[in-house]
Amino acid sequence: MSAAYPRMTILTTSIIALVLTIAPLPTWGAIVRPAFLVLTVIYWSIMIPRMGLLLAFVGGLAIDVFQGSLLGEHALALAFVSYLGIRLNLLVRAKPLFEQSLFVFAALMVYEFLLWVIDGWSGHPLSTPARWVHTLTGGLIWPLVVGILGRFQPTR
Numbered sequence: 662m663s664a665a666y667p668r669m670t671i672l673t674t675s676i677i678a679l680v681l682t683i684a685p686l687p688t689w690g691a692i693v694r695p696a697f698l699v700l701t702v703i704y705w706s707i708m709i710p711r712m713g714l715l716l717a718f719v720g721g722l723a724i725d726v727f728q729g730s731l732l733g734e735h736a737l738a739l740a741f742v743s744y745l746g747i748r749l750n751l752l753v754r755a756k757p758l759f760e761q762s763l764f765v766f767a768a769l770m771v772y773e774f775l776l777w778v779i780d781g782w783s784g785h786p787l788s789t790p791a792r793w794v795h796t797l798t799g800g801l802i803w804p805l806v807v808g809i810l811g812r813f814q815p816t817r
Contacts, residue, residue, distance in 0.1 A: 670813045674705075675701055675702070679723055679724070682698045692795070696795055699799065703765055706750065707753050710746075714740055714743050717742070720739060721734075738776050761807070766796060
């Protein structure tokens with residue numbers, strides 16, 4: 662198997678996740694929508710760690726550009742969460758899906774906390790507690806993410 666196959670798979674799934682992340686939704690849908698790109702980056706950082714940080718940084722910059730937020734805000738938070746996934750990949754992969762979901766929930770909380778801190782430091786208004794809802798939905802759909810992205814993962 663060539664090395665280009667996993668890269669194209671990772672790139673394709675990440676672009677699809679980016680589109681799902683930035684697609685406009687009604688207010689109630691935007692609140693409960695999980696951060697699909699963050700979930701995808703966490704998955705690939707855990708399963709194929711060598712592409713995680715670059716994917717996270719570029720994906721975070723894309724979110725910053727499309728959402729009009731402070732440039733580098735999502736890139737920093739996503740790169741840090743990707744680092745956690747890379748650093749703990751062997752530990753997380755050995756756990757059952759429920760415990761992986763708890764790790765993903767914690768990683769999403771760290772991601773959102775970093776965004777909240779950056780928003781506070783840069784003078785942007787701190788939003789309502791509804792900004793934390795997507796962390797719960799992301800943790801809840803983690804088994805579904807593993808099931809879908811696991812079909813695209815190359816076998817060794």
